[in-house]
Amino acid sequence: MNPRFLLMAAVLALPCSASAATAWAGVDATTKGYGVHAGGSVFRVPVLGTLGLEGAAEKAWRRTSSNRFAVGATLRDINLPITRVDAFAAAGAEYTDRFGVYAEGGVRGPLLGPAGWRAFVRSGTASGLGAGVGVELRF
Numbered sequence: 001m002n003p004r005f006l007l008m009a010a011v012l013a014l015p016c017s018a019s020a021a022t023a024w025a026g027v028d029a030t031t032k033g034y035g036v037h038a039g040g041s042v043f044r045v046p047v048l049g050t051l052g053l054e055g056a057a058e059k060a061w062r063r064t065s066s067n068r069f070a071v072g073a074t075l076r077d078i079n080l081p082i083t084r085v086d087a088f089a090a091a092g093a094e095y096t097d098r099f100g101v102y103a104e105g106g107v108r109g110p111l112l113g114p115a116g117w118r119a120f121v122r123s124g125t126a127s128g129l130g131a132g133v134g135v136e137l138r139f
Helices: 003-013
Strands: 023-030 033-045 049-060 068-079 086-095 099-112 115-124 128-138
Touching: 023 049, 023 115, 033 068, 049 086, 068 099, 086 115
Parallel strands: none
Antiparallel strands: 023 033, 023 128, 033 049, 049 068, 068 086, 086 099, 099 115, 115 128
């Protein structure tokens, strides 16, 4: 049998993650404000995770600051071996009082049933540096 075929079959047999989600929605508290996010998977990437689209809206803590709106692509369900935690990374466009781009990365873990926690850091040309924690439902 062809060794390349065996290697490809072994790679495709590996799961992306035990908690891969088709859709998700959650709430976050960040250094800049509080908000909601929701998204859905587009397709699974063998061994890596799930590629999807996500949108977010965030209300600023202070009235003098601008609210944040974002939409981007995300790679989720990146399995971290020997843990019950998986990682995610996202990049896309954002708007506060001007348009910009952002990059975000973090980890997610289980709570109870479809609910899970998440922690992340973000850097954006319009919103600056930030971090946050939240909960989300995965379907």
